[in-house]
Amino acid sequence: MSAVAVPTKSEQTRDLIAKTALRLFRERGYEATTMRAIATEAGVSVGNAYYYFGSKEELIQLYYEHSQEDHAEACEGILDGEREFRARLLGVLRARIDTLQPYKEFAGKFFKYAAEPSSPLSPFSSESAPVRDAAIAVYREVVEGSTLKTDAEIRADLPELLWLYSMGVVLYWVYDSSPDAAKTYRLVERTVPIIDRLVGMARLPGMRGVVREALSTYRDLRK
Amino acid sequence: MSAVAVPTKSEQTRDLIAKTALRLFRERGYEATTMRAIATEAGVSVGNAYYYFGSKEELIQLYYEHSQEDHAEACEGILDGEREFRARLLGVLRARIDTLQPYKEFAGKFFKYAAEPSSPLSPFSSESAPVRDAAIAVYREVVEGSTLKTDAEIRADLPELLWLYSMGVVLYWVYDSSPDAAKTYRLVERTVPIIDRLVGMARLPGMRGVVREALSTYRDLRK
DNA sequence: GTCTATAACACGATAGAC
DNA sequence: GTCTATCGTGTTATAGAC
Numbered sequence: 173m174s175a176v177a178v179p180t181k182s183e184q185t186r187d188l189i190a191k192t193a194l195r196l197f198r199e200r201g202y203e204a205t206t207m208r209a210i211a212t213e214a215g216v217s218v219g220n221a222y223y224y225f226g227s228k229e230e231l232i233q234l235y236y237e238h239s240q241e242d243h244a245e246a247c248e249g250i251l252d253g254e255r256e257f258r259a260r261l262l263g264v265l266r267a268r269i270d271t272l273q274p275y276k277e278f279a280g281k282f283f284k285y286a287a288e289p290s291s292p293l294s295p296f297s298s299e300s301a302p303v304r305d306a307a308i309a310v311y312r313e314v315v316e317g318s319t320l321k322t323d324a325e326i327r328a329d330l331p332e333l334l335w336l337y338s339m340g341v342v343l344y345w346v347y348d349s350s351p352d353a354a355k356t357y358r359l360v361e362r363t364v365p366i367i368d369r370l371v372g373m374a375r376l377p378g379m380r381g382v383v384r385e386a387l388s389t390y391r392d393l394r395k
Numbered sequence: 396m397s398a399v400a401v402p403t404k405s406e407q408t409r410d411l412i413a414k415t416a417l418r419l420f421r422e423r424g425y426e427a428t429t430m431r432a433i434a435t436e437a438g439v440s441v442g443n444a445y446y447y448f449g450s451k452e453e454l455i456q457l458y459y460e461h462s463q464e465d466h467a468e469a470c471e472g473i474l475d476g477e478r479e480f481r482a483r484l485l486g487v488l489r490a491r492i493d494t495l496q497p498y499k500e501f502a503g504k505f506f507k508y509a510a511e512p513s514s515p516l517s518p519f520s521s522e523s524a525p526v527r528d529a530a531i532a533v534y535r536e537v538v539e540g541s542t543l544k545t546d547a548e549i550r551a552d553l554p555e556l557l558w559l560y561s562m563g564v565v566l567y568w569v570y571d572s573s574p575d576a577a578k579t580y581r582l583v584e585r586t587v588p589i590i591d592r593l594v595g596m597a598r599l600p601g602m603r604g605v606v607r608e609a610l611s612t613y614r615d616l617r618k
Numbered sequence: 619g620t621c622t623a624t625a626a627c628a629c630g631a632t633a634g635a636c
Numbered sequence: 637g638t639c640t641a642t643c644g645t646g647t648t649a650t651a652g653a654c
Contacts (some may be wrong), residue, residue: 206645207647217622217623218647219621219622219623220621222646222648223619223620227647283510284508287510288503288504288506289503289506294570362612366609370605376601378596378601382589382593385585385589389585392585393567393585429628430631431629442637442640445630445632449631
């Protein structure tokens with residue numbers, strides 16, 4: 173009769189395996205962590221680990237979920253008091269790097285698994301839809317909670333476009349070897365004002381044409 | 396005393412392994428092709444294959460080289476008679492997809508190996524420098540052989556920027572599952588005119604500021 | 619349905635003999 | 637340079653216990 177989620181034995185085991193895997197990945201890296209080690213550390217059999225997770229790669233999806241929750245939480249405080257579009261976007265992207273940073277060591281290592289088009293780990297896969305939608309929702313909040321004035325057509329697609337931009341930032345971050353990701357922070361600090369200006373300029377007579385053409389191309393070619 | 400390259404035994408063996416691997420990749424796909432199969436088909440031992448190539452992944456670099464030569468060759472005829480920037484760029488990108496297309500099946504499969512930042516297969520790695528430079532040279536030819544008029548600052552960086560754009564097109568192509576890559580062709584057909592317009596607009600008074608800012612950001616943040 | 623224990627398989631990679 | 641034998645891995649299979 174209680175509405176409180178009481179974890180079943182099964183859920184507990186699954187969660188135990190998940191948490192152990194994530195911890196070992198962070199401690200030793202993805203490749204150096206064997207399925208045998210995950211099972212041993214979690215106190216279960218290898219067969220049991222495979223009972224809950226179909227493959228080692230599948231354990232990576234857990235990190236996405238964890239990372240997305242982390243980011244969304246960090247954004248709450250940032251979006252609460254700020255109404256200016258540029259500041260909101262900058263804050264959200266800084267928080268994106270902040271929350272990613274502790275995992276830098278192994279994020280690059282398993283990044284490649286996300287790059288395979290047919291992989292469920294691809295950010296565009298249907299399996300990633302929940303995480304992706306949650307991420308886009310953050311950028312929708314960035315736009316809708318702001319005082320931004322721009323072309324109505326752009327405004328509709330802006331959340332998704334900003335998410336795409338954030339994926340580009342993450343891509344840069346993965347390749348960024350500067351200390352404390354200094355260059356990635358600089359990337360957002362320098363590109364956010366440019367985006368802000370471009371979005372503002374979109375209403376100008378001379379720009380309307382290119383903008384409409386670019387948007388219609390985008391709509392046509394996204395899956 | 397002869398200037399003609401007489402292949403040594405070693406070079407012959409290496410070449411034999413390389414050609415066999417590439418053939419099997421195309422026939423069966425990357426993952427389905429085992430090192431044992433490559434060795435057997437080439438008539439050498441597994442150990443010998445590893446004597447010439449440090450890993451299975453290393454064999455992929457061969458495909459890059461082959462693919463780049465293929466593209467550069469296809470571009471010659473295209474760039475010969477055409478002086479207009481837009482048409483030159485469009486032709487080169489169409490040729491890029493044309494030459495990639497036969498390998499569609501397995502290109503997606505090993506694409507992920509290129510995505511790992513620390514991998515020699517990354518398009519930004521030092522090991523990829525020769526192929527990368529050859530690719531950028533094609534886009535330099537696109538610009539310099541054209542009648543394009545634009546901001547001098549942009550012009551200097553344009554070849555590299557166009558290469559980056561072409562990498563984006565390839566990225567889209569990898570994920571494109573439409574028949575005969577129809578959507579990727581549409582992508583270049585619709586984005587090339589946009590790029591052409593933007594590059595032309597860069598000289599306009601209202602645009603100069605954003606363009607300079609964007610370019611200086613790019614220069615600062617490229618490795 | 620959940621879980622253990624153990625063995626077996628195919629693969630990429632390596633060691634060491636010749 | 638080239639080989640054979642072997643290792644460690646992800647994954648699957650088997651045979652059961654609660």
